[in-house]
Each structure stands twice: as structure tokens, then as C-alpha cells.
Amino acid sequence: MELVLGEARFTAHRTVEVTLDDGGSRTLRGDETVIDTGTRPLVPAIPGLADAGALTSDTLLRLDRLPESLVVIGGGPVGLEFADMFAAFGSRVSVTVPGPRLLPAEDEDIAEAVTAQLTASGVEVHTGRHVASVERDADGRAAVMLSDGTALMGDDVLVAVGRHPVTAGLNLAAAGVRTTETGFILVDEHLSTGVPHTWAAGDVAGSPQFTHVSLDDYRILKANLAGDFRSTRHRLIPHTTFLTPELARVGMTETEARAAGYDVRVAKLPVAAIPRARTTLETEGIWKAVVDRDTERILGVALLGAEAGETLTTVQTAMLADLPYTALRDMIITHPTMSEGLNLLFAALQD
Incomplete structure (x- = not known):
């Protein structure tokens, strides 16, 4: 295997031009092409959010200090995992969601049990109000302003409201590859893009965003590239x-x-x-x-x-x-x- 480090964009079917990290460029063409560029944390267009230096699930892991207080925007699994973690570390944690409850994909009784568990751990939960704006005060603390006028104060703000696909710079049209309105690559149950010998896998292909699902996508592609006909249909995903x-x-x-x-x-x-x-x-x-x-x-x-x-x-x-x-x-x-x-x-x- 040859590993080429750089930024790639398609110029034709199964052909990419790579701007190399160490300078220069190369054109690569494969008998088979797999697109597996993943996703990035989504940062919504909330006034002041970017200027306030909001953290994501990627950048939060690079902190070299423990925030005394943390405001989490988002009540899905990722936001709640970090909320629970930093509360255990000793931070004062607030979670805010626009909907009526945390974990909207779960049954209400399960979501209520999780909310009670987090509250008992010291996490402050705010539901039913969207974030109107975010700003830093003179002391450097972030004020997360909710739609009802409530201000949640924190040393740091974590945005955990989902992820979006890394496809914008790939020039997929040159490869004949189609995407959804939100940028995820359209694939069939065999992970084929519909373009001969061009495949996609993992988060960018719209697969459920879990590491173990990406592993199974790999197993499916490994078999199909060898001439098999494995499918994602009827997968039971925990x-x-x-x-x-x-x-x-x-x-x-x-x-x-x-x-x-x-x-x-x-x-x-x-x-x-x-x-x-x-x-x-x-x-x-x-x-x-x-x-x-x-x-x-x-x-x-x-x-x-x-x-x-x-x-x-x-x-x-x-x-x-x-x-x-x-x-x-x-x-x-x-x-x-x-x-x-x-x-x-x-x-x-x-x-």
C-alpha cells in the first residue's frame, strides 16, 4: 500500500488530483475507488457562537485545563457523554436543547430516566428553548442566551448538535457521484455509488455514525471488491x-x-x-x-x-x-x- 498525504479532489471517474502536504501535486487513478472521508462536527449559525470560540467534540479533547463551568448545546448522545464526563471531573455543567426532552430518539420513559440520572450527578438541564446568541463578557466567560432570556454562563461552550459530511471540496460531480441535499453520498445496499467501481463507506455514505458500523462497512466492501455481493440490508445495529x-x-x-x-x-x-x-x-x-x-x-x-x-x-x-x-x-x-x-x-x- 502507498499512503499519500494531501487534499484530493476528483478530476474524472476514479481519478483524483492530490495537493500534497509537503508541496506539489499528484494525479492518482484506481481500478476501484472508495470514498471514506467521514464527517465533521456541525456548528450552527448561531449569532456570536464562532466568535466565542465554541468547542466541538473534536476540539474539546485537546483542552489542557478543566473548565470550572461548561455549557453544552445539544442533548444527543455525544453532548450527554461529555456533560456526564465533565460533571464527574468536577465542572459545573449545563445542557440546553430546543426540544421538550433529551435523547429524542429514545422512548420518553428512557429519556426521563437519563435526565434524572444526569440531574442527580449535578448536570443542569434546560429544555424547550433554543439558543438565541452567544457572547463573551469582559471577564472572558461565555453567556449562552436562550430564547426566553435566560443566560447560561460558562468558561467554555460545547456544540454537539450533529455532524455533517466531508464532501464539499471533493468535486464529486467530476466522478459522477451523487449526494443528498445535506451532502451525504448516495449509495445502494452494497455501498456502491452507482458509478462503476466507485464506492463509499462509513459516515460520509450516510451509514449510522458508529465506529462499529464503519467496521462492518469495511467488511462489506472487502467482500464486494473481491466479487462478492454483501449487503447492508437488515443489519441489526446496537x-x-x-x-x-x-x-x-x-x-x-x-x-x-x-x-x-x-x-x-x-x-x-x-x-x-x-x-x-x-x-x-x-x-x-x-x-x-x-x-x-x-x-x-x-x-x-x-x-x-x-x-x-x-x-x-x-x-x-x-x-x-x-x-x-x-x-x-x-x-x-x-x-x-x-x-x-x-x-x-x-x-x-x-x-
Whole structure:
């Protein structure tokens, strides 16, 4: 493999001109071309935000000091992970979102449980108001002004409202590659752009923005470049929001399942009911499962609690194997482990 460091732009199908980091340029042409340029944090056009030196999930990691106070704009997984982290470090943290609650992609009861957990950790949560402007005062502190006139003060401001694709400078039109209105590359289920021998993978291809999904995209491309026909269709993608404790989910939420027309049964279990949680004194959280009443198949679970990301894999495996929920309800699981809670969770299904 030859690694060429520089900025590339297409000049024709499967052909790029690279402005080299060390000067000069090169033209490269491949029998196959894969576009995998990823995404960057999105910084919205809020008055004063850029001038106030707002941080993103990239630049926050380069801080060489601990802010006494931090304002987080955005209530998704990334913003909440950093809010939880810096509260644990000792910063005073405020989170603001324009919608009615945090984590809008989760069921309301799960989002409420996460909000209670963050509030108990000292995070101040503001919902239902958008950010009108941001400015620095004479002492260098940032004032995040909300639409109702509330001012959230912080040494630093973190913007965590999503990411946008790195495609603007690629001159994709010269390659015949099409994008969505927001700049993500259009691909089919095989990660082909529709242009012969031209592919895209990872975040820039609109894949769910998780490292483990990019890994699977790689596996699919590796096979397809060798003449196989692997697909992204029907992928069961888990994800974990690394709070303390974690929120892990796979499959549908209850809201999604009902909207899709399923007749569902729902189970909830407080983590405090799991013996292992009591022995380790990690009793915060709630587990929730959604099951199709007709087929007894698991449609999805959300696990908020210690070791949730690890436990989730057991449920995901059962879903991939098309097992009924009773397989987990009745399975003999080592005592005491957090996975043993799956016996209790699926025994708690409501009619």
C-alpha cells in the first residue's frame, strides 16, 4: 500500500488530483475507488457562537485545563457523554436543547430516566428553548442566551448538535457521484455509488455514525471488491451511550414498534432488582424490552445501567438467531451477573 498525504479532489471517474502536504501535486487513478472521508462536527449559525470560540467534540479533547463551568448545546448522545464526563471531573455543567426532552430518539420513559440520572450527578438541564446568541463578557466567560432570556454562563461552550459530511471540496460531480441535499453520498445496499467501481463507506455514505458500523462497512466492501455481493440490508445495529451508567439499545423503541403497526408487549425492570447490581452497589437505571405479541420475537431493548453495553450483546444474539423472548426468560445464566437480569426482565412482560 502507498499512503499519500494531501487534499484530493476528483478530476474524472476514479481519478483524483492530490495537493500534497509537503508541496506539489499528484494525479492518482484506481481500478476501484472508495470514498471514506467521514464527517465533521456541525456548528450552527448561531449569532456570536464562532466568535466565542465554541468547542466541538473534536476540539474539546485537546483542552489542557478543566473548565470550572461548561455549557453544552445539544442533548444527543455525544453532548450527554461529555456533560456526564465533565460533571464527574468536577465542572459545573449545563445542557440546553430546543426540544421538550433529551435523547429524542429514545422512548420518553428512557429519556426521563437519563435526565434524572444526569440531574442527580449535578448536570443542569434546560429544555424547550433554543439558543438565541452567544457572547463573551469582559471577564472572558461565555453567556449562552436562550430564547426566553435566560443566560447560561460558562468558561467554555460545547456544540454537539450533529455532524455533517466531508464532501464539499471533493468535486464529486467530476466522478459522477451523487449526494443528498445535506451532502451525504448516495449509495445502494452494497455501498456502491452507482458509478462503476466507485464506492463509499462509513459516515460520509450516510451509514449510522458508529465506529462499529464503519467496521462492518469495511467488511462489506472487502467482500464486494473481491466479487462478492454483501449487503447492508437488515443489519441489526446496537449502540451504547457511555454515560454513568450506560444506556445501550438495539432494535426498535416502543414508539417505533407501535408506529410500525406491531401489537407489542412491554417489560420494564429496575436495575436494583438484579442481584449483581445490588452486590456491586450499582443499582441505578432501568431496563426495557419490547416484544411482538404475535410471534414472541424481541423487537428491541433499551438497557440503562451498569454493564449495559456488554449485556446488550446477549439480546442482540437472540434477535439475530430469531429466538423467542422465552429463550432468554428461561435460559440458565450464571449467578450473579448482570446478564442474569434478562431472566427477570422477560419474566416481567406485561399483557
